Amino acid sequence: MSPGRGGEGALGRRLVGLAMVLPPVALVFFLVGFPIVVAIGYSLGHVGGLNSAVSAIAQHQVAVGGGIGTLEAYREVLTSHQFLTDLVATLWVTALSTALVVLLAWGIGLYLRLSESRAAKALSALSVVPLFIPVVIASYALLAFWSGGGFVRSAAAHLGMARFPILGYTLPGVVIGQVWVNLPFGVLMISSGLQRVPTALIDAARDVGASLARTTLSVLVPMNLVPTVIVVTFTAIAVLGSFTVPYLIGPTAPTLLGPQATVTFQSFNEPQQAEVVAMVLFLLAVGVGSAYVRATMRGERVPELAS
C-alpha cells in the first residue's frame, strides 16, 4: 500500500481483497468449522435439530433439552478404563514415533550435509520412498514382514535366535509403521534446512577447533530449530489422528484413539461417545499445534544471519 493515496482507493482495494478471500474462508467455515461446532453441541447432549439424524439411531446417548449442555457423555468416556488405556497408548506411541522420526531425520540429514558421497544421496533418496507407497499396502507389508512367519523372524531363526519377538499386532509394530510413514516428511524438512546452512559457518567452527559434535550442537541445531519444530508438530498430529496403521498392525486393545473412535461409531453404534473421543484428539492436536505456532512466531523474530 503506497502511503499518501486517497482514502477511497485504499477502501476499494480492501474490499476487493476481502471479496477474494471470502470464498475459501466461507468454504472452510461451512464445510469444516460449522460441522465441528454442531458436533461439539452433539457431544454436549444437544441431540435435536441438525443432530437429529445421527441421534435417531444412536445407542446409549445422553440427551439434554436446552441450555449449554451436559458433560455426562464426557464423564462416561473419560472415566472408562478402555479409553484411559487407549489414551496412554496413543500418547506414548505418538511420543516415541515422533522422537524416532526426528532422530532418524536428523541422522540422515546430517549424513547428507556433511558427506558428499553417493551413499549419502542414495540413503536420502531411499528414505523418501515411503511417500510413494499407499499406507494400506505398506501396513499389510509391514504386518507380514514382522509377523510370526515373516522375514525378520525367519532370518533370526536361521541365525540361531529362535525366540525373536513377533511385532505384528503389537504397539511396537505400530511405532515401526508410524516411523515408516512419517520419515520422508522429516527427512525432506530437516535436510533442506541443513542444506541452507552456509558451508562457511561449518568451516569456521571447525577452524577454531570445534569437534563435529560441537559443531552440530552449536551451529547446525540452533539454525534448524524451526524445521525441527515443524517436523515434530506434523508428525505428532499425524500419528495422533492416524487410523490405518494402528487398525491393521496394532492389537485389539489397547489401541490408538483413531481406530477406537471409528469402532465406537460404526460397531458399537455410539456416535456420541465417538464424538467425545474425537474432541479429546482435537484438544491434543490443538496443544501440539499451539506449540508450533509459538515456536515459529518466536523464530521469525530472530534476525536473519548475513550470508
Next chain:
Amino acid sequence: MKFRPWTLAAIAVVALIGAACGGTGTTAAPGPSASGLSGSFTFYLSGDVNIQHLWLDTLIPDYQKANPGVHVNLVFSAHGVEDVTTLAKLSQSAQSGQYSGFDLIEGGLVKDAAQSNLLTRITTAEVPRSAEIDPNQFTAVQHNAMPYRGSKVLLAYDSSRVKNPPRTLGDLLAWIKAHPGLFDYNVPSGGGSGQAFVEAVLNQYVPKDDQQKMGLGYVPELEGEWNRGFQQLKSLGPDIYQHGVYPASQDQVYQLLGNGTIAMCPVWSDQALTALKSGQFPPTVKLTEISPPLYGGPAYLGVPKVTPHKKLVFSFMNFLLGQAEQVKIVDQIQGLPGIEMSHMPASVQRRFSSLGTTQSLPYSAKMAADLNRLWQSSVPG
C-alpha cells in the same frame, strides 16, 4: 490474450472428448421392455467384495437384460462403513415422509432397519415368488424384509493336523485349551464368523427364551447373562493365536488358516467354499458343523418405506427369486439359496446336503452392537 491456432485446435479436441465422455454417464433412454417397465432406482449395497461382484457381474445385468427399460444404480459401501449414516437417513425419511434417495437396501443394516420399522412390509402380494421362501426366515425381520440368499458359520479345520475335529462347542473349547496358538477368531465387529463364535460361547449361559428375545429385539437388561461367557472368552485368551491376537477382519483369519499358521477357525460357508475353489484354502481344509450350531442367516433385501419406485423394486425382487438366478447365486458365491431347497435342482440339493440344516438365531443389531462393545472392554488385552 491471443491464442495460437494449434492451442485453439487442442482446446476444441479436448472439449469434444469431454462432451462425448460426459454423454456416456447416463444411459440413453431405451424404449420400454416387454413387461412395460421403465425407469431407474437406487440400490444401496453394504458388504464384502464377493457380494459386490455377484450383483455387478451377474444379478443386475441379468435383470437389465430382461427389462431393457430399467436401470439399477448400485451404491456400494465396503464392509458397512456407510451403514450408520444410511440408517440415519432412512430413519429421517420414515419420520418425515421424504424420499431418502434409496429404493432398495442390502446388508447388515437391513435387520436393524426392519426391527426399527423403517421398511415396507413384504408379502406375496408385493413379491409373488416369496411364497417359495421358508416362512421361518421372516421371523427375525417380521416380514419387513425379504431373504434372497443365505449363509451360515461353520468350523474350518486343517484335516492334516486335526484328526478328530470337535463335534460340540464344549469339545471345541477343550481343543483350544489343549492346542494353544492354533485357533483364532476375528474381532466380533469385524466379521460375522468371529461374532458367531462369541455368541455361541455366550449363549451357553443364556436361557433359550432369553436367546430368542435377544435375537428379535433389544433387551439390554439381560446383558448381565453374558458375564460368564465373557469371562470364559477372556480365560481362553492365552490359548488363542499369538497369546490373544484377534485380527480386525475375518479375511485376515482366513489367511492365517490358508497359510497354515493356525489349524482351525470359524468361517462363513459361502466364503469357505469360495476359498476352497480359488485355492486360498489348501484342499486339506474341511468344514464341519458343531452342536449347538453357530449362527447363520439369510441375507435380507429391504425396501424403505418412502420410495417412488416400488413397482420396479418389487419386480426386481421377484426376478431374483427365480430358480435361474438362485442357481447363479449358488454357483458364483457358493451361498445357500433364499428359496427352499425343494425348489432347487437336484444337483444343488446334493451339494448342500452335507452342510446340515440347523443354524442358531443371531442377535438383533442393537444387541450385537452392545456385544461388540462389551467384548472389546472385557476380552482382549
